[in-house]
Amino acid sequence: MTTTLYTPDHEWLAIDGDVATVGITDYAQQQLGDVVFVELPKIGRALKKAEAAAVVESVKAASDVYAPVTGEVLETNAELASEPALVNSDAQGKAWFFKIKIADKSELGGLMDEAAYTAHTA
Amino acid sequence: MPVPDDQKSLRHTPLHALHVSLGGKMVPFAGYDMPVQYPAGVLKEHLHTRAAAGLFDVSHMGQIALRPKSGKVEDAARALERLVPQDIVAIAPNRQRYAQFTNKDGGILDDLMVANFGDHLFLVVNAACKDADEAHLRANLSGDCVIDPLADRALIALQGPKAETVLATLCATAPSMKFMDAGPHEVAGIKCFVSRSGYTGEDGFEISAPASDAERLAKMLLDNPDVLPIGLGARDSLRLEAGLCLYGHDIDTATTPVEAALEWSVQKSRRSGGARAGGFPGAEKILAHFDNGATRRRVGLRAEGRAPVREGALLFAGADAGEPIGQVTSGGFGPSLNAPVAMGYVPTKLSALGTKLFAEVRGQRLPLAVAAMPFVKNTYKR
CATH class of the missing domain: 2.40.30.110 (Aminomethyltransferase beta-barrel domains)
Incomplete structure (x- = not known):
């Protein structure tokens, strides 16, 4: 059973036990426009909550993707390197960025559920 | 919806309402509220321009007529040569040329297009520089010329391999034009100034039309299925691929035309040993760069x-x-x-x-x- 949570900076996290799969929201990809490059964190990197973890670049500009929680990067989505446009076509599915081992589950308390996130972007 | 403070003072081009109706994502640019992209997005807009035709609103740019007080266009050309390192006298009627206003240190104040319209010169300058350019022209050329900013005109660029066939449906004389030809043409019965030029690296046209006719003209062009509206985002990626300079970024008051690799735009007549060598702001430094390298x-x-x-x-x-x-x-x-x-x-x-x-x-x-x-x-x- 996974639960999906959202950050105010437009990242989503699908929580499965103590592992979170992280990506950017459909709203975020619409704001960015055509994605042409994604830079992912190294596997094994220890991320602190709110630290710049990945970079997503459109034709026009580069934007940081922040670590939504503290933890270690377990896996990254190699498909994004060869097909960055996946972020536009399937932001909240195939275009996940990385998986992180959640160090402190209490950090999840500050995140939004889908209803709260929808209200946040309205 | 309340208007954000930074948009309250933004100017609108004659095509502003059209951009909004086409779903343009509007952003502040050089004091104007301009479309950075339309729903197709920067990538598709860029590729469509290279494959078919794109329509760009460049009405924010400055259009200025330089009218010689003597009535002789050569006098306006000679006067303008005091401000640019280009050979303006040699621009034949109905032709245009790329130029730069230079400063006393050899830097570039703005880059511009200069056309010879027979009895006057027609200048197109950058939006962000147009007030300064106009003041610069008045301060230096008022003895010889009337400086006449054409504020009530729109400027529409139609760019791409299909631009000629698209424009030909509204302007029978367009196909006979060659690159950098410029002059008066009727487009759909509207009296326009048309040049065969642009800033994408593609064949294409820039059409100066009276502001009151601009939306009607743009809509007629957009009615053609080969034409998509293109925002500033793709305009920038197209000009970058074409290797063309963006003023304030690739060239500015700290770069000379030689440092900027724009030697091709400075004719021999204005270089050392030429018939009218020097005589423009910063000539000493710019000619030294030509002679000794930068x-x-x-x-x-x-x-x-x-x-x-x-x-x-x-x-x-x-x-x-x-x-x-x-x-x-x-x-x-x-x-x-x-x-x-x-x-x-x-x-x-x-x-x-x-x-x-x-x-x-x-x-x-x-x-x-x-x-x-x-x-x-x-x-x-x-």
Whole structure:
């Protein structure tokens, strides 16, 4: 059973036990426009909550993707390197960025559920 | 919805309502509320322009008529030569030429197009510089010319391989024009100034129309299924692939035309030994650069990887070299090349094609090489 949570900076996290799969929201990809490059964190990197973890670049500009929680990067989505446009076509599915081992589950308390996130972007 | 403060004072072009109705994402640019992209998005807009035709609103740019008080256009041309290093006298009637206003230090105040309309000169200058340019013209040329800003005109660019056939349906005389021809033409019965030019590297036209007719004209062009509206985002990626300078980024008051690799735009008649050598602001420095070379040069840069290298990135001679040797002035992703492209300034001794350099992006040194411009072959109809 996974639960999906959202950050105010437009990242989503699908929580499965103590592992979170992280990506950017459909709203975020619409704001960015055509994605042409994604830079992912190294596997094994220890991320602190709110630290710049990945970079997503459109034709026009580069934007940081922040670590939504503290933890270690377990896996990254190699498909994004060869097909960055996946972020536009399937932001909240195939275009996940990385998986992180959640160090402190209490950090999840500050995140939004889908209803709260929808209200946040309205 | 309340209007944000930064949009309250923004000016609108005659096509503003059309942009909004087409779903344009409006952003502030050079004091105007302009479309950065439409629903198709920057990538599709860029590729469509190279494959068919794109319509751009460039009405924010300044259009200025320079009318000689003597009635002789040569007198306006000679007067304007006091402000630019180009041969203006030699521009034949119904032709135009790329030029730069220079300052006393040899830097560039603005870049512009100058057309000879028979009895006067027609100038197109950058939006962000147009007030300063107008003041500069008044301060220096008022004795010889009436400086007449044509504020009630729109400027529409139609660019791409289908531009000719599209415009031909509304303007029978358009197909006979060659690259850099410019003059009065009727487009759908509207009295326009049309030039065969643009800033995308593609064949195309720029159409100056009375503001009151602009929306009707733009809609007629957009009715053609080959034409999509194109925003500032794709305009920038198209001109970058074409290797063309963006004022305030690739050229400014600190760059001379020689450093900027714009020697081709300065005719021999204005260089040392020419019939009208010098006589423009900063001539001493600019001619010295022609005669002895400049120590730095604008070059094209291609990255080895896929990460875009953007404006401001520092350039290094080696992966571990200490001091930066230059800086990227424009950079991004080239949709037609499906790869990053950039331009920037490097020491002349490191400007040879193929020279390996490194750009620092987010703390990493990314390898790139000096590359020929334009990055995408231009298709001007000469």
